[in-house]
Amino acid sequence: MLGLPHRTERRAKRERVMSMNRRQFIKIAGLSTLFGLGGKGAFEILRPGMLDAAEHGHGAPALEEPAEPAIRWGMTIDVEKCAEPGVVDKCIKACHSVHNVPDFGDSKDQVKWLWQDDYEHTFAGNENQYMADHVKEFPFLCLCNHCDEPPCVRVCPTKATFRRPDGVVAMDYHRCIGCRFCMAACPFGARSFNWLDPRDALNEKEYNMEFPTRGRGVVEKCNFCVERLAKGLMPACVEAAPQALAFGNLADPDSNVRQILRKRPSMRRKLELGSEPSVFYLV
């Protein structure tokens, strides 16, 4: 109850900001990020240091929300397009190799950032048993929803997981104590703990040297490719399947994702919990 007015207010404020001074900025930042102009995205040029500061989690000030949040990254997933052969695997492979995600197989020690499930389980609790047959068979890509009101962030005792001003829920692997409170709190099963040494389950030759590997005993999950956003690149999965996935600024009414969402019916997971996922499934 208490969260409601505050949340609506924040959203209204964001929209207001949009229609006034910030819109121009977002357009430039958004567009150049979308099309990957330059080595350093306009996002980084216009607001230098912000991404870095937040990613490394040193300066607490960077973690605080600026008065006028202008960006909230979000993703749309076209499940029908995901059903085309090879699409889902390509996305998962792109994500897991660029982020050095260890492969422990389908075991209890498994670590996963992006994976596939079916309609019934992805929307468990809200599933419509009479849903069209073809939808029931589509693959649903699952990942961290980068919730706008993330329960995982609320419970973390060290701020090792935090919500960046642009809506990305990020992790600081050096601060995490591995208490796994965030795993109990995430209603989407999006988080993985490094039960064993992840480096043992990585093929050394295939390391992506530009992304850190993690150690034992910390939690990890999808990071919306913040390291690529900072360079003006699209997330790896989106790059792998641009026909199925779209990524953009939910706070900008004219952004690509907002235009898609205006036209097509979409679903989000467990809306009744109020975590406000930023990942939308188009059916």
Added chain:
Amino acid sequence: MIEKALKGEPRYYMWLVFLLGIIGVGMGCWFYQLHKGLGITGMGRDISWGVYIAQFTFLVGVAASAVMIVIPLYLHNYKKYAKVVIFGEFLAIAAVTMCMLFIVVDIGQPQRMLNVLLHPTPNSILFYDMIVLAGYLLINIIVGYNCLLADAQHRPHPGWLKPFIWLSIPWAVSIHTVTAFLYAGLPGRHLWLTAVMAPRFLASAFASGPALLVLVLLIISRVSKFDPGRDALQTIAKTILYAMIINLFLVGMEVFTAFYSNIPGHMHPLQYLYAGLHGHGKLVAWMWTAAPFAAIGVILLLIPSARRHHGILAFACASIFLAAWIDKGIGLVIGGFIPNPFHRIIEYSATFPEISITLAIWAIGALILTVLHKVAIAVREEEASTT
């Protein structure tokens, strides 16, 4: 005063050696866990907390239950508890220490534990839990040590202790309430998302903790000349009885709400625990062991003539302790993760190293308790011989 722990009969030393043996095995397993990672436990992606956190949760209750002795004595001047209160406080010290050890073995990066204090995060319940537990340990050490010291020197208890004793009462309630909030505030875990979580925690704690205390006191009265007093034991037994009845009543509330509302998410974990779900039911046997023990314990304590018989009293207390332990130390934490957020049932069973580490921490608790109680007994025996 502490030197009193060093003098004892052979069986006292044998008991200590036995405990040290269990601790040794557990330490070995812990080093193995530190070396390999928590993957050597039964925990995994879906059941991400297991027997360690469950023991932690249960033992916070045992620690909190010392107030069931403190309140009658200090607020209602029930003098019959004067001799036993110290045993309750020492039980609390041992229990809180065990709680902290269970956290240390559970977390993935124990050497970073201080991050909780270095980066204080007031929106995290775990932050408060750490503070209240450390505070509770400190209060009990201050009160327990100084009371015993005064007794040993045949002085009245110093007046400045009073505020600490009063403070310990709400503080005890707070440790278990905050622990309940760890669970009760999580969206999407239906077994835990309930307003009666904290009251139920307190009720089961006020049954199981004093039940353990009665067992310990009965053992002490056999191995030493210390007599806790018939009336004191009977009064504790009544506390256990009422607390357990309230606990069972609250369980009934949960069952009614889940099943009458017929909301699948609320029914599933209970179905899993008590009947099994989609062919999975590893915990069913446990839960149906707890239920009859709870019933038998309550019935025996309800009958005054049974309650007065020390053998039956011990059996009833052991039953209630066991029932509460299964409920909280196994069912509650693990059941909360089943089914998982995708409504799949992934089951959990503890591994050998995990069980060894768990037993070792219990043994450390028993060791602390033995040594502290040994000192207390020596002081009480001296008192008895001088009067």
